[in-house]
Amino acid sequence: MDINLKNKDMKKILSIWILIFALTSYGQDFKIGLTLAPTINFNKHEYKDADGKWVTAEDGSGGLGWKGGLLADYNFAGNYNVHSGLLIHSKSFDMDNTDATVTTLEIPLALKLRSKEVTDNVHITGFFGGTFDINVAAKQKDQNGTQVSAMDYFKTFGMSFMAGAGAEYDLDFGSVGLGLSYHLGFTNISAIDGSRITPKHLSIDLVFYF
Numbered sequence: 001m002d003i004n005l006k007n008k009d010m011k012k013i014l015s016i017w018i019l020i021f022a023l024t025s026y027g028q029d030f031k032i033g034l035t036l037a038p039t040i041n042f043n044k045h046e047y048k049d050a051d052g053k054w055v056t057a058e059d060g061s062g063g064l065g066w067k068g069g070l071l072a073d074y075n076f077a078g079n080y081n082v083h084s085g086l087l088i089h090s091k092s093f094d095m096d097n098t099d100a101t102v103t104t105l106e107i108p109l110a111l112k113l114r115s116k117e118v119t120d121n122v123h124i125t126g127f128f129g130g131t132f133d134i135n136v137a138a139k140q141k142d143q144n145g146t147q148v149s150a151m152d153y154f155k156t157f158g159m160s161f162m163a164g165a166g167a168e169y170d171l172d173f174g175s176v177g178l179g180l181s182y183h184l185g186f187t188n189i190s191a192i193d194g195s196r197i198t199p200k201h202l203s204i205d206l207v208f209y210f
Helices: 007-024
Strands: 030-041 043-050 055-056 064-075 080-095 098-114 122-141 147-149 157-171 172-186 197-198 200-209
Touching: 030 080, 043 122, 064 098, 064 200, 098 157, 157 200
Parallel strands: none
Antiparallel strands: 030 064, 030 200, 043 055, 043 197, 064 080, 080 098, 098 122, 122 147, 122 157, 157 172, 172 200
């Protein structure tokens, strides 16, 4: 996998989050979780025509992907939680009439609401907030069908809005959750002049909290 960030920067990011998760594991108000989620991507690709107007490209459709990683919820008042984590998201979409695959490091930060029991051990959840996105790898097929690096086509950093809802079931040793979330990019991730790519996706979130 071709990494655009320096190894030193990646180590700093991972070290900070490993430290956070290690410290929060000792607090009763924190829950640490693992998540794995299939995603459906609907990236919007636009370009400027000869008149300088933005036109939606016909090859801007999306594809399937997946994400997984660590989550942390901090309960600060009643049913209210701060929701964060560190996720790897591999997603695909069409670009310039060929398939492209982009791998993104996502750091969510959201307000999460977890209801009281609606039935035995079941809680309804909902959240909204944003993610800080770091594009760490990108590949594209060339004319010969060979996978080549496409990192020069994408900006390194982006941000997205997210919102979702679901349910959690309490177990004796933790809880499991299932939900659906929508993620809408509000920054252009294309590094090419006269081109604009807005990432967005649906995520089917499966979570296990310790």
